[in-house]
Amino acid sequence: MNRIFVPVYGVVCDSRQLLFFLWAIPDNMGIMKKLADRIKRFQTRLEECTRCGMCQSVCPVFGVTGMEADVARGKLALVDGLMHNMFSDPDGVEKRLNKCLLCGACQVNCPSGVTTLEIFIKARAIITEYKGLSSVKKLVLRKLLAEPGRFDSIALYAEKFQMVLTKKEDNFQGTSCARLVSPLLRDRHFMPLAPVPFHRSLPSLDTIRKNRGPKVIFFTGCLIDKILPGIAHACIKVFAHHGAVVYIPQDQGCCGIPALSSGDMKTFNHLVEHHVKLFSAQSFDYIVTACATCTSTIRKLWPVFYSGSSDVCTRFVQELGSRTLDINQFLVDVVKMDEDRQDVHGQKVTYHDPCHLKKSLGVASEPRAVIRAAGMDLVEMKDADKCCGMGGSFNLLHYDISMDIGKLKYENIVETGCSCIATGCPACMMQISDILAKNRAKIRVAHPVELYAGSLEDSS
Numbered sequence: 001m002n003r004i005f006v007p008v009y010g011v012v013c014d015s016r017q018l019l020f021f022l023w024a025i026p027d028n029m030g031i032m033k034k035l036a037d038r039i040k041r042f043q044t045r046l047e048e049c050t051r052c053g054m055c056q057s058v059c060p061v062f063g064v065t066g067m068e069a070d071v072a073r074g075k076l077a078l079v080d081g082l083m084h085n086m087f088s089d090p091d092g093v094e095k096r097l098n099k100c101l102l103c104g105a106c107q108v109n110c111p112s113g114v115t116t117l118e119i120f121i122k123a124r125a126i127i128t129e130y131k132g133l134s135s136v137k138k139l140v141l142r143k144l145l146a147e148p149g150r151f152d153s154i155a156l157y158a159e160k161f162q163m164v165l166t167k168k169e170d171n172f173q174g175t176s177c178a179r180l181v182s183p184l185l186r187d188r189h190f191m192p193l194a195p196v197p198f199h200r201s202l203p204s205l206d207t208i209r210k211n212r213g214p215k216v217i218f219f220t221g222c223l224i225d226k227i228l229p230g231i232a233h234a235c236i237k238v239f240a241h242h243g244a245v246v247y248i249p250q251d252q253g254c255c256g257i258p259a260l261s262s263g264d265m266k267t268f269n270h271l272v273e274h275h276v277k278l279f280s281a282q283s284f285d286y287i288v289t290a291c292a293t294c295t296s297t298i299r300k301l302w303p304v305f306y307s308g309s310s311d312v313c314t315r316f317v318q319e320l321g322s323r324t325l326d327i328n329q330f331l332v333d334v335v336k337m338d339e340d341r342q343d344v345h346g347q348k349v350t351y352h353d354p355c356h357l358k359k360s361l362g363v364a365s366e367p368r369a370v371i372r373a374a375g376m377d378l379v380e381m382k383d384a385d386k387c388c389g390m391g392g393s394f395n396l397l398h399y400d401i402s403m404d405i406g407k408l409k410y411e412n413i414v415e416t417g418c419s420c421i422a423t424g425c426p427a428c429m430m431q432i433s434d435i436l437a438k439n440r441a442k443i444r445v446a447h448p449v450e451l452y453a454g455s456l457e458d459s460s
Contacts, residue, residue: 048114049076055106055116060387061099064404069096072106072116094127099398101391102261103355118304121260128263141259141267145222148253148274152199155226159193166192172442173433188399189437191227191430198229203236205246213243214285214334219275219298221291222254223426231290231426234453235327241456242335249278255294260305261392269308276313286334287320290327290449292357292425293392299324300360326357327449328366328424331373337452339373349376349451350418352409352432353385354425367424367448374451376420381412388423390431406435413443420444422451 055072056062062071069075075097100120107116133141144151166176175189198220216239224231239246253274259267279287289295302317331337349371358364364385371378389395389405409432413421421436421443423429433445 045115045119046076048112049073049110050112051077052111054109054111058105058109060103060105060389060405061101061401063408064401070099072110072114075100075120076114076116090127090131094124094131097124097127098394101355101387101389101394103387103391104359105355105387108359121263121301121305124261124263125265126263129265133262133264137262137264141262141264145254145258146267146270148251151222151253152197155193155197156200159195159197162193166190168192169437171437171440172444173437175433175437187438189434191433193226194229196229198225198232199250199252201229201233202248203233205236205248211240211243211245213245215245215283216247216330217279217282217284217287218246218248219255219287219289219291219294220248220252221289221294221426223430224291225252228426228429228447231447231450234447234450235288235290237453237456238327238331238449242331242337244335247282247284249282251278255291255297257293257297257301258392260297260301265305265307269306272302272306272317273308273310273313276310276316280312280316285323286330287324288327288330289324290424290426290447292326292354292361292363293427295324295326296356296360326361326363326366326424328370329361329363331449331452332366332369337370337373339369347376347420348379348416348418349420349422350379350381350413350416351384351448352381352388352413352421352423352428354423354428355385355387357424358385363424367422370448370452371422374448374455376451379416379418381416381418383408383412388428388431390427392427395431402431403435406431410435410439410441414439414441418443420446420451422446422448424448 051073053071053073059071062068097120102117102120104117107114110116144154162176166178168174168176169189171189173189174191176192177187177189218232218235218239220232236246251274254271255275256268256271259265259271287298289298299321303321306314306317308314325334332339351368351371353364353367357367368378386409387405388409389402391402395402413432413436419442421432423432423445424447426447429445429447436443436445
């Protein structure tokens with residue numbers, strides 16, 4: 001079939017694509033020109049990829065599937081031809097771009113310094129702007145996550161009725177499973193919604209606010225607030241112990257990573273602006289979170305991807321980089337907790353490095369220091385920094401691949417002989433709990449700050 005050049009956009013397409021292109025004018029003329037301009041900006045950065053294949057050796061998805069299209073090199077080639085393929089096969093382009101954990105292993109290990117994560121996220125945004133969001137994603141992202149108050153209300157309602165469709169399991173991980181066959185739940189072992197979310201059980205902060213230590217805004221995060229509130233309560237205990245002044249803004253919501261990874265820039269910008277308004281109403285030294293993904297999103301992704309119209313918001317997010325810390329980093333670098341514990345309990349604990357903590361932020365020694373400060377016997381597992389396979393929505397869309405990656409993590413955990421696996425990411429905790437529960441392993445899953453807070457109780 002003959003190839004035809006369309007001068008106004010610099011696009012090469014075949015006759016069938018050209019017919020579609022002409023049919024779309026004038027309705028899509030403005031948006032197509034804008035999208036074409038965005039794709040052209042990729043060209044220089046895409047040329048930085050030498051196709052050396054280094055990403056193959058570290059990509060967890062490629063390690064399972066062995067497919068070139070699943071590795072960063074293959075996806076960069078896909079993005080390179082994105083403008084052409086969007087006309088003929090937008091669904092195929094979207095599917096291949098979404099078959100990625102966004103773990104960052106390819107970017108960290110790329111000898112050419114290609115910023116693959118930024119490229120993939122921007123490519124997803126282009127596809128989403130061209131195709132639009134599915135009705136399900138519109139409902140979840142724009143009607144639920146974009147409205148923190150509504151999200152809180154629906155989650156509270158769902159908790160009361162979750163036992164109708166699920167049943168609590170008797171295991172070390174505290175997971176539930178579906179009572180009935182479900183395409184979504186399938187054979188998952190998942191963490192249930194907490195009976196009381198953290199935002200409805202906020203402890204009195206009057207005593208903490210009389211402290212003279214660093215002023216901290218505690219950003220809870222969705223998973224901790226609604227599924228794992230014990231982590232948040234552990235953080236409050238630790239803040240009080242170290243004399244920090246703590247503020248917990250009401251009406252907190254999602255950090256925006258689900259919207260961003262889905263290419264929904266409208267919801268992402270809205271959530272950034274919502275939280276900037278909350279944060280800027282209070283003077284503070286640090287924003288501290290116990291969620292690796294929230295920390296990475298606020299610190300790394302807000303400044304890069306916020307594209308709203310607020311100049312104030314743009315300036316504010318640019319300043320947040322050095323002031324947004326993971327709870328482990330805060331304990332080690334700011335309050336200088338005592339790491340020298342002589343009363344080691346003897347409990348063997350191993351640690352999994354969340355991708356968003358180690359690969360994105362370089363935080364790896366700090367969680368281990370917190371575990372040791374809790375008096376635990378830290379035993380390193382093999383490949384501690386390899387992705388567990390969660391990846392947020394990746395787990396929903398590609399559960400089989402997610403579980404295959406998780407099995408490798410499970411084997412490394414069991415090999416240590418530990419009684420507890422700790423990690424600084426609630427999503428990783430959910431993934432690891434799933435795979436441990438499936439194998440009936442008698443291994444507890446915890447956050448390092450929970451172990452540390454528990455040791456403070458023991459010593460009081």
